[in-house]
Amino acid sequence: MDAADTQYLYRETRLNLESASASSIVNIRVPSLTSTGRGVIRKLTNGNSEKHVSEDEVAFRLKNLAPASSVYHRKWHAAPRSFLWRLLEDGLVLSLRVVDTCRPEKASDAPLVLNFRFSVPIQSSCVAFADPREHDALSMFVLDESNYLYTFNLRPDFFRKRSSIEAVPGEACKVYQPKVFGFKHPHRMVAVNPDQVVISLHDGGLVRLDRNKAHDSSRNPWKETIYNSQGWAQGIRSFLPFKQNNSIRHRNMSMDASAATSIQVTDLGLDDAAFLFTVCLDHRMRIWNLRTGQILFTGDILNADRNPQEMGKWQIDPSHANLLHLVGEGAGKRMCATYSPIGAGEFKFWNIKAHDSETVYVEDAFADDHLVPASPSLSDVWTLADFSLSNPADRGIQLWALWKNNMTYRVQELELDRDNIAASWENEWSSVHIDTSYPTAQVSGPSDPTDTTEKWLSLILAPGRFTKATLEAALAIYEKGLGAQKDVGSKGQKGLAESICSVLASTASLDRNSAGGMDYEQFRASSEIQWRRFYRLLIELDKQRGEAVSLVLDADAEMTWVVCADAISAIRECSQLERLYYNLSRPERGSEQTATLVSTGINFLDAISDSILQVCNAALRPEIFEETARTDYERIQYMFDSTGLWRTVSEEDCAQVIESLGQNYSGVTMHVYDSLTSLLAATADSGSRKTRQPLTDFGRKLIVRAVQETIDLQWKVIFSQLLLLVHMEFDWEQEEDMLSKRLDIGAVFRQFLESLRRLELLRWLSKTEITVPIASKHDRNGSFSGSPRSSKRTADETQTVTALEGNVGHLLGFVDSKNEPLAAAITDIVTDLCSPNSDIEVSPTLIQCSLIRRERADLALELIPFCSQTPFAIYIQGRVFLALKDFASAAIHFRKAAIGMGMFVTSSTSWMVTLTSTSGVKDADVDRHSSGLLDDTEWNLLNKGPARYYCHVVALFEKAKAYSYVVEFAGLAIQYSHASPESALVRSEMLSRQFNAATVLSRFDVAHASLLAMRDKAMQLSSLRKLVDKMCESYHNNELMSLPFPGLQDAIDEILSQRCKSAMDVLSGVPYHQILYSWRIKHNDYRGAATVLLDRIQKLQLAGEGDKLIGDDTLDTPVTKQYLLLINALSCVDSKQAWIFSEEMPPPSSRDTSFQSKRKVVTLSDLRKQYQDELDRIAAIQNNQFGFEADDAMDIL
Template identity: 55%
Template sequence: MDSGEMQYLFKETRLNLEPPSPSSVVTVRVPSGSGSRGRPKLSHDVEDETTFRLKNLATAASIYRRKWHDSPRSFLWRVLEDGTLLSIRAVDVCKKDKAADASLIINFHFTVPIQQGCVVFADPEEHDALCVHVLDQACYLYTFTLRPDLFKRRGAVDAGLPDICKVQSPAGLSFKYPHRMVAVSANTLLVTVNDGGMIRFDKQKGDDGKYGKANMEYSTATSIEITDFGLENCLFAITVCLDHRIRIWNANDGQILQTMDMVGVERPPQELGKWSIDPAQSNLVQIIGRTRGQRICATYSPIGPGEFKFWKIVAKDGHNVVVEDLFSKCTLIPATPSSSDIWTLADFVLASPEEGHTNLWTLWKNNMTYRVQRLELDRKNMAQSWEDSWDGVFSEPRSLAVQTSGPCDPTDVTEKWLQMILQPGRFTKATLEAALAIYERGLGSSKENSKGRGLAESICSVLGSTASLDRGSSGEMDYEQFRASSETQWRRFYRLLNELDKQRGEAIGMALDADADMVWVVCADLVSAVRECSHLERLYHNLAAPDQGSGRQADLIGAGLTLVEGFPDNLVQLCNAALRPELFAESSKTDLERIQNFSDKAGFWRGITDDDAQQVVDALEANFSVVTNDLYRKVLGLMVTPLDDRNRSPNHPLTEFGRKLVMTAAQDNISLQWRICFSQLVLLVHMEFEFDNEEDALHHRIDVGTVFRQLISTLKRLELLKWLSQTELAIPLSEHSLSSLSKRGEDVQVVTALEANIGHLLGFQGLTDEPLAVSITDLVTNLCSPNGDIEVSPSLIQCALIKRDRADLALDLEPFCDQNPFSMYIHGRVCLALKDFESASIKFRKAAVGMGSETVELERHSSGLLDDTEWNLFNSGLAQYYSHVVALFEKQRAYSYVVEYARLSVQFIGTTPENANIKTDMLSRLFNAALATSHFELAHTTLLSMKDEALRHYNLRKLVDKMCETYHNSELVALPFPGMQQEVDDILLLRCKTMTDVMHAFPFHQVLYSWRIKHNNFRGAASVILDKIQRLRLAGEGDQITGEDVLDTPVTKQYLLLINALSCVDAKQAWIFDEGVPEGERGGLVKRKVVSLADIRKQYQDELDRIAAIQNNQFGFEAGDVMDIS
């Protein structure tokens, strides 16, 4: 059967194996049993293809599933670095509710390389641990006992290192070369050796880790299966040996119970050499079955074209075995994926999802390419089903076509290629770094130039150095030549990336999860989950041969895809540009007007040839008669979630590995749905205007408006999901999995925005209800469906992005958001985080009515952005809502907006006692914001509204100090301060008394003088000036000449003010108290005395005479003066 005739019922989802973070990798150095130092390691500084393969591509790998314990149950193991590194990680897709995630990767570094085919696992029934047995090339046997918490917490690995590893040298391997090793149980191993023998190792009682031995020599076995046939105290080994024969052993005593040729043909001795099996073959036998004493065994002979045999094996007791060829009359040569290429069967697994049903899965390889097929065995009609009933597994091509860059591109060459190669899940970081190093070396440049740069920056720097912008023959800059040169270099780099990536995808083998009925393909640097196709995927991948009843749907989908695939790149870009306003802009046009507008702007009709149009007619018949409302309903129904798949309550959440798997499957599904919907939109518009007579127009018999709106709605959701799946975020790792020794920069992992925001919502309802291959597909369909119950709310995602300090990304989501009050409020929060206060204010005002309305109650979901206190301020009146906005602006120090919204809040506050606290808070915030913006009149007015005496006095002091500090003296004096004038006077007087530098500090004396003059307190003003005169004299600053007149000094100026102040009162009242210099500034106490206006004038005259005498060099000495004449 050729692949063109094969139905694709399954699809692969490939998953990279990059660790989420460097801190997720735990390295364990395994001590050498022989003391050997091993082979020298290749320097990791030499980045070439060989180094890339050694570091990243496994030479052996598989998935082991535990039988008795399940937390975690499945483990992926890989052998790397030329056999010296064994990497083990848990690969469960889901976990028990609230169970810790086993996300750590344990790397065991060996000194001596591991013997090929000699890594085995076991699951002890008596305790929850994973037993790993490894045989190195020096024939030392290592046994690792790994508890589940070692994969969950780094600290558990550090604490348990001494108990993890046991090493011994089995005596039975002293002079023999081991070929294969299998684990019968945690305490029993079987090793096949080069002389045809098989050695059994049984762990001795006690905890010394030593193994005894029992030799069972015969021809070397290359493939082994162990079973007990459901019989107690019995153990059997079914082997395929290099001499092309099957042997059934009693593994307890080494007795061979049956031997036969693999295909049931006896050959003469001289031909045995032609039928010998390559020792590299490791999986040639599989057994299934649950019936006591009976199993079904499948063997594959790789000789010639390859042939399967199915055997029924019945064991009556430990030494009585009967073998029957189930299909002795059939030659079961498996069908290759295609007849035009040379394919080799690399692996197979036998699955029995339920008793009586058998599925055969085959893995085919052609160089680096592989294909998987499945056959459901029909025992009653085996010959026919073997020929015609193979099902295919669709594999997405790893190398994607990239549109050629042109002058109409919305992005430049570099940005377009960066988006392509850095697409999440596309290439691993190791692949990009290796490709860059190889490319850089090819250019002859040094890698030193890239140190200290990010990966994207390094790639742009290296590739940008190969193209230069020169002038053309006309003398102008030749941008087209620069674009073409850059495009050439990027395509070369892309080809190199694809070549390295192909090596990562080389298949190593298959693994079956029998309990979940799911098959995995294990590759060199990735794993691939084989899941069941959804209805849409099944139709899409089988357009040439659809299922019965789906032919018309396939014709419609195929016609749209074929039409768009014929468009040149620039026409596709125009269609996308015309689509964007339809997705995001509000339109008042009718449906038919929108369709006409899209057609005019896209102009794709210019690129449709007569042949293209005829292909559509051939598929959908004349006048597109095949197309009906019912057909569109069926096609669009392929993208919705069935009702019975909705409203599930996932009690088995996804693990980190499971989330990555589902996200990758979702990316593929999003891309597929987008291609189909986009092509259907173009096809619908094309058919609407493709008619000869008006009565033949499509809208006369089809509700094209409804279909158009449904397609636009679906495309808008897909565009949102596409953005989320292609945008990456750095999020913290789970704290429980980190060690205190891990570096702070390594404590984050990069995930897509889709996983970061909805990963916690994903899971399965039950593990036994349906196969995991079906559950994953249903989950992905539900996620991508327009009617799915997995909420993908742009506003809630914006909340999460704001909380993660990524408001820049949250702004990109704005076109997807609704115009409801909460969405408008969140947009305001986005603008606020981006310091766009004006836009934030506009959004907050638009949201005010809905967010403040007491008749509406919001659902309290905000991804942790809002706490309960903040939620309580919503839908509790406009005053409460505006108070919340005030707090937001105040946190951003946007005080002008604090003023605006605090006044609004106060405006809407009622007079009820319960609003007293919020009014006090708003007045306080309004006052502080007014001070910060120097709106002192507003601050003064706000101060008067405060009822709390203590708060008012505190804020009054702040107001006075602020106005003085900012030299708003005249404004301060002009403010009335009703009922608080004495308090202002006291505050200013206190500042005067506490001054230390009266000459250079703020002139509080002058302000207090003006304040008292303003309020007709002339004697008080005079007292202030007298105090200042005394302080100036004490500081020695009073004689400085401040003008042209020598008599114009600070002291004389103050005397004039003092005389003027006292002259304003009645002569009988023209006196003040002279308090003297404060205690402590001159040593002794000064008596308080009364000073009249006459005294002041005399002091002023004396001061003038003193200054004049000094100017005339007439110095007088007092009794206490002493002259230093030395």
């Protein structure tokens, strides 16, 4: 039967292997015993077969695409358990990483990628692994092309901490060259256990290597035992130089037809037994006793008698490595499946029985049946490239098959019924849905608000779509195709997005049209063409990355993987909606009506043009995010009017809808809508699931990728149904035929909007990337939203993840990976997360908190439409605007949130018990959840009254240096402080903050009022000193004089006096002497004013300013002007009080800190005499009458 008629029961989720951080890649140089690297540059050059391939593409293939790759699952240890190995760079690099989806709760994650770099290429068929039962480690065996065997002992810490690798001793890697390879060639290698390796040889023999544990193990670490499948004569003939009749040419050597190409080791459940099952090139299966080398069974893999003369037709190509599988757990019993790749391909199943290690009974399980698998499509040529077998409990035999057609692949699954093998083989095949399509950006129109470049960048840089290496290779090839020289230096400084835009922008120019104006339409069309060319190049490179290499079945976890050249695909079960959607043409019984409704909606959506779809999305956005007072029917009416669907839906489209759903849409019922809604609902046990095994980094990325796929599908289905509902409601000829007359379309409409709102939030989270610090061992047990140790980190200390991983990933996990199939559990997690009635908390408000802490308030701003209008949510929105320095908006939100956040609330009665109306998660103590944004001190200020709340807001604005809002909210806190039990403390602190902020803003009237309101004398005096200094320094002298300071005049006088005393330079800086003089004059302290002037005169004379003339008068100097002011000041007092003290000034060059100045009384007459002497001195100087020495007296005429 054609596989196109099968049901799609599984869905592929492909995951890129690109590391989130460069620091997670560890390069390990493997020591070599050879002096030269034979064959190192075998494929690095562009050979004749690839002349049409550019050097950049060749380098891309070698560095990123693995020709050989698989996953090894450990048997005895579970953390870590699954390892993905890949051969890169022409076999010179063996890359190894952990691909566990979950881990034990107390175990650390293992995110490191180990790249083992060899000097000689590795033989791709000779990489093997073993799991030591005694100790937790991974044994790895590698055979290179020089036939050196490398043995690695890798501890789990190697994949967790770089320091463990750097401190590893030399014993972790051992090198040995088996002597047998001096005259024989290896073909396949398997590890029986950590101490035993079996290698098949080109001549049909085997070599068993046993680890030597004797005292001479350093010289001979392995004991070699050779087994031959032929007699000694045949063994000798294999060394002859001429070709034998039954030899097969492979990799420059002639292989005997009896050489084993597919090998599996088993003990068949028997103690002290070891059997080797092989499929050989001569189309035979051979079973060996691995301990003795005896062949216990030989037979055709299809149990057919072959004509000896036609044996050449049945020879198997040596490149086939997986033609044999064993399943079963009973003692001495197994089911064996062999596959013959000859012709159309055929399976054969065998019952294997053994009572001891000497005898094996092999029986054809279904001798009368020819089990030829049906290809995925009869129109193409498909080759079965790999298969795997499992024996689930009570489910018979499960067969997985991997088909390939060039770089395309398909996967099929079969549940075999042993009692009715023919019918189950014919009818029980199911398929895996593999999405090979690539989305494209919508064509930009003249009225499109989104630019062409922005659309394409958003598409190609979407998380998980293309790797950075793919983008860089495509850009290099594209740029070379333009004939431009690669600017390596500038690209190192530019970001990838900037480099792409720069190269593509160089191909389009903005010219003028025929009318002389700018031809924007031509520029837009030209840019669109270049972007589509670049996108096609990206797709071609990405298809190479998706070529299947192997199929791996994890029977213990019941999970199937497809390992690709540069990706790994998880085969998970379809959700209910996916199962319906992928099988619309062949729905299951009971879901026909729902399938018809879904298919009709999809077809209706496809009929709508891109321009109208943009209008529909624009009209839908306010319905999803904004609160409205309109009724449900008014909202539906608004959607119909604003979208204008009637203008784009043709009569033919309407007729197709009626044909599918019946006249007057009789096929549409509430039951059908309920069935559709149930497909979106969370699983029945979602609320009772308790995560015991959290996701690993790899598991989180896998879930995110599956969520992205599910969002796209659910959005498409629901959006199409919403538009179809609007169309059907207004497509009637008579009023009684309206859909709303018999259906509650308002309820359906609300359900659709609720689902779309949840999906839009998850879509934003899954496409938005953030940079988070690489978690330590302790941090990896929790959330990425934990407190960061440092806000500034280097690129090596951070990793790029989606916002969904960083904020929701820690909530996801498995109940018990051993008892629940992983393929189903992954789908259940994704379904529960995307469901509108999900119990998984996705709180936009808490995510905003996390983003603010990550200094990504710009992203937190984009989440505002998703947030509810609870006081806490509004408060956090204020924090968002505060982080963005939009203080006005922040203040508005803080005032609005005060209604709830400033109330006295207990946790048991808090409105915050339900944090957001969108999450649907109730937590009695959720008011303490803020993703670490608020500490305990801040929490203690919330819901403790308006005074404490405003104190908290004041602290926020003060930290942001938004002092004008500090003044405002401090005033509010003071206003409400009377109702606070700590009113005195609140009032004191707020007055201090308000005063400081007002001082910074030079709002001295507010600062003055705050100062006078202070009751703490020490704080008041300290603040007064700051206010006086600030007003003096900013030259607000007049304002200082005009402000009243009841009871503080003496303190101000003292402050100014200290400043005058300490100011030696009276020519520059703050004029404290003049200010103090004005202050004392204003307060009628004329003697005090005179004292200030005398101090200033002395400092002017000390600075040598007495001889500098100012103005037109020859006797007018700074000193004489001060003398006049001084004499006038003292003249205003009674003659008996017209005296002041004068302090002696220290010598100008004196450094004696113990100088004691002497005080003397100076009267008004003394000052007048000094003034006259100063005038005479200046006049003498003007007349050139002065002495030549200091002691000479001037001759005054």
